Amino acid sequence: MYAVAPGLPSTYSATGDFGSTNPSGAWSYGQAAQSNLNNLGASFNLLPTYAANCALGGGFLADCWIGTAFISSPTGTFDTGTVNYLAGYLNLHPGVDGTLAIVRFTALITGSYTFLGQWMDDDIVSGNGVDLYARLGYGTDRLTSAEHVPNWRSTPLGISFTQSLTAGQLVYFAVGANGEYTFDSVGLQLNVTGPSPAPEPGTVLLVGLSSAALWFKRRRTN
Ligand SMILES: [Ca+2]
DSSP, X not given: OOSSOTTSOEEEETTTTOOSXXXXXXXXXXXXXXXXXXXXXXXXXXXXXXXXTXXXXXXXXXXXXXXXXXEEEESSOEEOSSBEEOTTOEEEEOOTTOOEEEEXXXXXXXEEEEEEXXXXXXXXXXXXXXXXXXXXXXXXXXXXXXXXXXXXXXXOEEEEEEEEEOTTOEEEEEEEOTTOOTTOOEEEEEEEEEOOOOOOHHHHHHHHHHHHHHHHHHHHHO
């Protein structure tokens, strides 16, 4: 069956699709050592533990995937005075050893995909900043340049690109610590628009039979 009507694009929301399974649809929640940044395809590991209302850091209103790094989805607004969880954004935090926090997108079918979203500093009090990446999973091939973003940033950093992907190909959105992990909560808002699934062979056959039947009907009435 179709997820959407044939001919219409499929859309994927990193926040809206967030779930208690890993992967969750087109999205996976994981981590990798900072030293493996150039080879995420081989080094990406799924975050192992899910916790609803995870209470990380003192009662955050969020559902969490937990490993050395953390990825969480706010279930309400939350503001500690330093960390501000924003509705509509996932929150990514690198590990204490600088382990990358990674949201991974999987292209379910071959086609052209448009990625639109933004990074947002969720902890603007202090710290030495973070590194933000959007990458394919091999070599040093990158979709955007690695960017060092200082803390205290009050405006979002946009994500906007189109990429041709084959079925099963992976795109990684990673937050690194820039060497020091405190005050490194980062919001990620991301929506992906891709091609619609091709009609199933059985559906094509039915359409074909209907056309044939119509043709015969017309022939008989002429
Ligand atoms: Ca940092």
